[in-house]
Amino acid sequence: MSEPVSEPLGKSPGKPLGKPLGDLGASVSEHDVVAVGCGPFNLGLAALASTVDGLDLVVLEEQPELTWHRGMMFGDASMQVNFLADLVTLVAPGHPLSFLTYLHDMDRLYTFTVRENFFPSRREYEDYLRWAAAKLPSVRFSHRVEEVHWDAAREHFTVHAVRGDGTPLRMHARNLVLGIGTAPHVPDALAALPPSRLLHTADYLYREADVDAAAKVTVIGSGQSGAEVTADLLGRNLDGGPAVSWLTRTASFAPLDYTKMVLEMTTPAYMQYFHSLPEEVRDRLTREQWQFYKGISTDTLEEIHELLYRRQLEHGPAEVELRFGVTVESAAVDAAGRAALSCRHRDTGQTFVHTTDLVVAATGYRNRRPVFLKPIEDLLLRDGRGRHRVRLDHSVELEAGITGRVFVANAETHSHGVSSPNLDIGAVRNATILNAITGREAYRLPKRSAFTSFGAPPRTS
CATH class of the missing domain: 3.50.50.60 (FAD/NAD(P)-binding domain)
Incomplete structure (x- = not known):
């Protein structure tokens, strides 16, 4: 531009x-x-x-x-x-x-x-x-x-x-x-991998040469960034690029909840209500509301499904694997120089080792x-x-x-x-x-940004 x-x-x-x-x-x-x-x-x-x-x-x-x-x-x-x-x-x-x-x-x-x-x-x-x-x-x-x-x-x-x-x-x-x-966050479970085997989504397009050189790329995490990288990898896979794995610990590849009444919880009115709550209540709500900010846009999910359908139709490209409910517990480099991820399947408790050439950490950001x-x-x-x-x-x-x-x-x-x-x-x-x-109203703030009333009604005698 x-x-x-x-x-x-x-x-x-x-x-x-x-x-x-x-x-x-x-x-x-x-x-x-x-x-x-x-x-x-x-x-x-x-x-x-x-x-x-x-x-x-x-x-x-x-x-x-x-x-x-x-x-x-x-x-x-x-x-x-x-x-x-x-x-x-x-x-x-x-x-x-x-x-x-x-x-x-x-x-x-x-x-x-x-x-x-x-x-x-x-x-x-x-x-x-x-x-x-x-x-x-x-x-x-x-x-x-x-x-x-x-x-x-x-x-x-x-x-x-x-x-x-x-x-x-x-x-x-x-x-x-x-x-x-915020800064890109790499969890402790992946921290032992050398830079040659690990990148964060924040650096994905800067590391395209490493992506293209890998025989297999594994994305860890299922937010919007992880989904966009997976879509890009699936496109490369169709063109003869690397095998693709997508692993996440969440219970599904879940969409962002962008329905209009739910979006009222992203308004200034809800922010004021949230701030008024006790600390332990705020922390609980933050955990429960993960789908507001850690989910995936429906457009991206549809794009991924379409790419998978094309792959099924055309046959031939390298392996593709999608698994949710998987926790990566540790990572190391094996004797062949590849990344070996020690994983646990959350529903069954079964452990397994996932081997790959390059790990893309879609693991978010921290303050x-x-x-x-x-x-x-x-x-x-x-x-x-x-x-x-x-x-x-x-x-x-x-x-x-x-x-x-x-x-x-x-x-x-x-x-x-x-x-x-x-x-x-x-x-x-x-x-x-x-x-x-x-100390003055330099800008008029919205006084009614949601139709929903978030707090309890006033007490009556």
């Missing part, structure tokens, strides 16, 4: 972006908000903040440019949320950084309308994100955050960062927003624990399981006497529910954060 050339979006009158404080061996500046990480959530925060009068926000991103799930950017991959779940529209439909404005700027608005498919491709969504980032002077790439300290005397956080050219920077702010995203927070780690309060205690406004509870605030984005599933990583909640969360920071 080509990078659009455009003028930066103008700031409303207010404090200048990055007021110099003097030369103390590093470039020093003062801001209202420093946001760390530039994925869709903090980019959306910058977009909404760009039209808030008097608010000085800067976003720091270590990488030199914005990329989004490049390792899973299949040519026909579609978003699972529609275009309204962009950076801004669900709280500010007239915002100049909406997806519709992007389409208009790219002269694709009319053809997108005629297309009558309101789910953009992943490639188009990434291009939209890059278009928005190019219009925001508050977003700074190649800026690595190294440490954050709390200055009690001045009542602000000091963010120590390094620019890509090695220039040290010091930024002061009363508010931090952490949007550093990162940022090293740069170590100097203030003791100030961030945690729950009984060591997770940050997060308020309804997405700020972390801090030790008494700390007047600054630390907000989190996509690190609060335990406190706000399984919808918190969803793109369609991003604009509402960012509006909530900006309202809390400014």
